Amino acid sequence: MPFAIEVEDLEKTFKGDIRALSGVTFSVEEGTVFGLLGPNGAGKTTVVRILTTILQPDVGLARVLGHDVVREPDVVRTLFGLAGQYAAVDENLTGRENLVMVSRLNNMSKSASRQRAGELLGEFDLVDASDRVLKTYSGGMRRRLDVAAALVTRPRVLFLDEPTTGLDPKSRNDLWDVIEQLVATGTTVLLTTQYLDEADRLAQRIAVVDHGQVISQGTPTELKANFGDSVLELGFANEGDASKAITSLTALGGHPAHLLGTSVEMTLEGGAANVISALRTLDDVELAPTTFAVREPSLDDVFLSLTGHQAVDAAPAGDLDAATASKRQRRGGRAQ
Amino acid sequence: MSAITDATAMTPLFRLRRATRNTATLTWRNLMGYLRIPEALFFSSVQPVMFVLLFRYVFGGAIQVTGQAYVDYLMPGIFVQTVAFGAVSTSIGLAEDLQKGIIERFRALPIARSAVLAGRTSADLIRNVIVVAIITAVGYAVGFRVTTSVLGYLAGVGILLLFAYALSWGFAVIGLSAPNSETAQVMSFPILFPLTFASSAFVPVQKMPSWLQGYATHQPVSVVVDATRVLMTGGPTTTLVWEALVWCIGIFIVLAPIAVWRYRSRA
Numbered sequence: 366m367p368f369a370i371e372v373e374d375l376e377k378t379f380k381g382d383i384r385a386l387s388g389v390t391f392s393v394e395e396g397t398v399f400g401l402l403g404p405n406g407a408g409k410t411t412v413v414r415i416l417t418t419i420l421q422p423d424v425g426l427a428r429v430l431g432h433d434v435v436r437e438p439d440v441v442r443t444l445f446g447l448a449g450q451y452a453a454v455d456e457n458l459t460g461r462e463n464l465v466m467v468s469r470l471n472n473m474s475k476s477a478s479r480q481r482a483g484e485l486l487g488e489f490d491l492v493d494a495s496d497r498v499l500k501t502y503s504g505g506m507r508r509r510l511d512v513a514a515a516l517v518t519r520p521r522v523l524f525l526d527e528p529t530t531g532l533d534p535k536s537r538n539d540l541w542d543v544i545e546q547l548v549a550t551g552t553t554v555l556l557t558t559q560y561l562d563e564a565d566r567l568a569q570r571i572a573v574v575d576h577g578q579v580i581s582q583g584t585p586t587e588l589k590a591n592f593g594d595s596v597l598e599l600g601f602a603n604e605g606d607a608s609k610a611i612t613s614l615t616a617l618g619g620h621p622a623h624l625l626g627t628s629v630e631m632t633l634e635g636g637a638a639n640v641i642s643a644l645r646t647l648d649d650v651e652l653a654p655t656t657f658a659v660r661e662p663s664l665d666d667v668f669l670s671l672t673g674h675q676a677v678d679a680a681p682a683g684d685l686d687a688a689t690a691s692k693r694q695r696r697g698g699r700a701q
Numbered sequence: 702m703s704a705i706t707d708a709t710a711m712t713p714l715f716r717l718r719r720a721t722r723n724t725a726t727l728t729w730r731n732l733m734g735y736l737r738i739p740e741a742l743f744f745s746s747v748q749p750v751m752f753v754l755l756f757r758y759v760f761g762g763a764i765q766v767t768g769q770a771y772v773d774y775l776m777p778g779i780f781v782q783t784v785a786f787g788a789v790s791t792s793i794g795l796a797e798d799l800q801k802g803i804i805e806r807f808r809a810l811p812i813a814r815s816a817v818l819a820g821r822t823s824a825d826l827i828r829n830v831i832v833v834a835i836i837t838a839v840g841y842a843v844g845f846r847v848t849t850s851v852l853g854y855l856a857g858v859g860i861l862l863l864f865a866y867a868l869s870w871g872f873a874v875i876g877l878s879a880p881n882s883e884t885a886q887v888m889s890f891p892i893l894f895p896l897t898f899a900s901s902a903f904v905p906v907q908k909m910p911s912w913l914q915g916y917a918t919h920q921p922v923s924v925v926v927d928a929t930r931v932l933m934t935g936g937p938t939t940t941l942v943w944e945a946l947v948w949c950i951g952i953f954i955v956l957a958p959i960a961v962w963r964y965r966s967r968a
Contacts, residue, residue: 417809419808419809442811447809453805454803455803456801457737458733462733466729466730470807470810470811470812471810471811
């Protein structure tokens with residue numbers, strides 16, 4: 366079986382003609398981490414909900430370890446673990462009770478459930494908190510317990526739906542370490558994220574999703590070739606200067622420079638050498654930037670280079686509705 | 702792990718055992734939820750106690766019932782009112798689970814489809830057993846006496862619990878239709894008030910205006926109250942008990958499938 370997850374031409378329209386997915390196709394090789402990268406409302410969570418049998422697609426195929434999610438949902442449900450941004454764990458139970466409950470619901474015996482809960486609490490560094498009610502857990506601890514709950518059956522496939530959204534940097538790093546350890550044991554992971562650095566760090570392949578479609582797909586290196594290693598941000602006194610700067614910088618070749626008000630953004634390959642040559646070019650035409658910064662590329666930059674618009678601004682009213690619709694779905698909106 | 706990876710393992714017997722086991726697990730989970738918020742448990746039993754005191758000592762003196770002490774007339778009414786109000790917790794619990802996304806998580810687990818609703822209504826049934834025991838004790842403290850027999854009392858409690866269980870499925874429909882738990886709660890009261898107060902629970906129906914008497918005599922709360930009352934404090938039982946059973950089973954047969962349908966289409 367070459368692919369652990371296969372998705373073909375998935376389409377899904379929610380009530381009120383809200384198109385969440387319009388033909389999504391990708392495959393994930395067994396034992397790899399695949400990142401679905403995109404802004405809110407792009408359709409990432411809808412893909413995960415279809416793959417985890419929570420939602421049925423209107424059109425298209427989805428398979429987990431070769432099993433069709435629509436025709437064999439009972440089998441598929443025994444194959445994967447799911448954890449996500451909402452950390453759907455029970456607040457009134459302790460960490461241990463949550464893990465025992467999920468193990469029991471996975472049809473494990475009482476003693477096996479207890480034993481597995483103990484193991485996972487140790488692996489996820491929750492031993493001290495194991496008999497405390499979840500209400501007393503921090504956001505990072507909850508998220509760790511949520512991932513632990515997804516692993517009770519040692520599934521070969523793990524879905525992580527925005528696992529670090531809303532976490533502080535320390536908790537994010539901790540969770541990344543956990544995910545990396547999992548991958549080392551051969552688990553296939555489908556990760557959705559809004560963060561480029563997260564996808565870059567964890568995923569071997571990334572699909573960039575926008576408006577329910579995959580707009581680009583490849584290894585992080587391949588994608589980065591599209592949007593450079595770093596972004597140069599220059600502010601100018603007025604739009605006139607900024608436009609002149611664009612003209613000079615464009616003459617350098619390489620990535621196009623973008624005008625954002627009175628500032629200019631340009632993605633650059635390589636390191637310092639290119640920054641120096643860009644600044645030298647401006648100095649030659651006597652343009653002095655008022656502000657200057659070099660930063661890592663963000664999701665916005667990816668979108669800017671792939672679609673010509675920014676990720677946040679990219680979502681029109683309809684697409685934001687899709688986000689709300691999928692949220693309402695989760696809360697109990699109609700499934701079909 | 703005992704995970705099933707082969708569809709042929711899903712025999713009817715396996716499915717039945719799985720449904721039972723999953724329901725037991727979720728019943729435990731829901732009961733733990735009640736235990737972990739003792740304040741909610743405390744105040745939800747304070748309310749019926751207040752009703753007992755209110756009707757026994759404040760309104761009771763002004764209400765005339767024939768043939769028995771008012772406290773003996775009152776307590777069966779309090780029992781039914783308490784379990785009817787308690788059914789709201791079914792709707793709140795389900796609405797909360799939907800809201801928090803935990804039901805969605807359950808749907809991604811290899812569990813029986815029926816387990817979420819069965820686990821919720823079973824937990825509420827067990828909660829009702831405890832509440833009925835508390836109210837019985839309070840009743841005894843204010844002078845209520847079962848004048849038939851222990852068997853009569855137990856039969857009355859049986860009907861009461863059957864009614865409570867059937868009603869839970871009805872309130873599950875509300876919980877699964879409400880956008881959140883607060884709304885589920887406010888949606889429940891307009892249904893409960895006419896049922897519990899325009900009934901024979903606190904005052905004899907004969908004292909109501911004639912246009913109300915027809916409804917008040919035959920609506921389910923009155924019938925169940927009357928059946929419980931004759932079983933605990935004496936009177937001709939057969940017709941009333943049958944009528945009560947028909948109501949309980951009827952409510953369950955009509956509302957349980959609607960709850961299941963709401964669950965399937967909404968969760």
